[in-house]
Amino acid sequence: MSAIVNLPITDWQQFFSAEFQDQAIRALEQGDVLVFPNLSFEMSESEKQFLSPTIIGKSKNVSFDINTNTLQGSSVDESATVLLQQMMHRYAILSKGLMHHLFPKYQQDLIQSRTSYRPLEIAGRTTSWRKDDTRLHVDSFPATPVQDKRILRVFTNVNPVGKPRSWRVGEHFEKVAQRFLPNIAGPAWGVRGFLHSVGLTKSLRSAYDHYMLRMHDSMKADLEYQATVDHLAYDFPAGSTWIVFTDHVSHAAMAGQFMFEQTFYLPVTAMHDELQAPQRILERMTQKVLI
Template sequence: MTAIVSLPITSWDQPISSANQTLAIEALEAGNVVLLPQLPFVVREDERPLLESNVIQGIKNVSLAPANGTFKGSKGTEAEQRQLQAMMMRFAASTKSLANNLLSPYEEGLQQARASFRPVEIAGRPTSWRKDDTRLHVDNFPSSPTLGKRILRVFSNINPQNQPRVWRLGEPFETVAQRYLASLPKPLWGASKIMNALGITKSPRSAYDHYMLRLHDHMKADQDYQTQPSHQEQLFAAGTTWMVFTDQVSHAAMSGQFVLEQTFLLPVEYMQHPAQAPLRVLERLTGRGLV
């Protein structure tokens, strides 16, 4: 089962020993969660009203591109939106500093992607089964093919009522892949170029992206799999931060609200143990290159 590896980190920009760097990377690449229980992202007093204002009412996801500050998905007054954007930029800068210190062997390859703020209670939220993140799944992006890059995500629970974020964690990636691979349809010749030409995807999908998206859907659609008692529950308390390769770890967010998230992408060649990457696992199981 997925292990939770805790580290005593108390600052987003503190120097981190090589021993703790190694511990974090070994845990992440093995498909575990790195928990930082003493590392809160502190919401400033002037930002606290944002968690009660119209800027986030009914909003599932507010997104931010740290590279240029592009900000989407919020409501409220112009001043409130600017303040939320500034808070998210501060979170993005904090996570980048953390990643550079804790995961320094990745530094040359690690690419900071979008940050998000998820203010709505996830339990009971109406949505389609495919978009229902309370169902166990692994991550891939329908419109933005990763071409095998790892998806590393850093989460921080900023819930003002001190409510936890509750996850379920599933089986190791290779076990899940072996369960579903034979039932996944193979990519259709030319389909990736057509989807790209039509603007459905930002670049042509690789065979890897095809299989990962189908795996995501088959997992979520399989109600028997979703209700297996072997899956473990994990509570992430308010004021804690955690990171995980969500393309590898089967996960589902069951309840909670007010979570900040930062996505990083990592090419497989920058890993310490590339054979553990989902790309390499699927290539081994299919007997062919997938990118």
């Protein structure tokens, strides 16, 4: 099972020794969750108006794309939109800076994707089983293939009344794959081209994407697995930040409200040890090149 590794980082712009960086990258790549219990994201007095579930429309979070400076999912009025956008932008910049300082080896290749702000309480929320993140899963996005990239995410719990973000962390990726892979058929010929041509995927779904998506679904659909599999419950305190490869570490979010999240993509070849990538593990297990 993944370990939860506590690191005493308190400043988003902190510099680290080479030894610290080396330990951090090894832990991260082997599937540990790096937690910074005292690294918080400060919201200004005027930004505190966003500590309410009513600021979003029908979506489950506000999403910001720093590359295009676009905001989606909010229902606030025009003047508040600017403020909301600035807040999301600030989180995006801080998390990128932290990544660069902590993992300089990734810097050249790291791709910054969406920033999200999640003001809804997770516990008791109703969704379809596929979207239900209270079930253990590895991340894989149906419409957004990663192809040869990893999914690396930064999370910060900004709950104002001290409520933790309660997660479960499941068994190691290899064990998950041993359990589910034998029942997953390979991708059918022609499907990836079709999905892309009708706009169901943003790019071609690779064989690796196919297996990951099926694993994600098989895990969530298996209620007996969910009820019986070994896991560790962990509460991320309010005012803490954590970093994890969510395509590798089986995880579920059980309770909590108000969190920021920044998604990065990292080409497998940019890793310190690419043999630890889910893609390489699945390639070894299937004896196929999954592209």
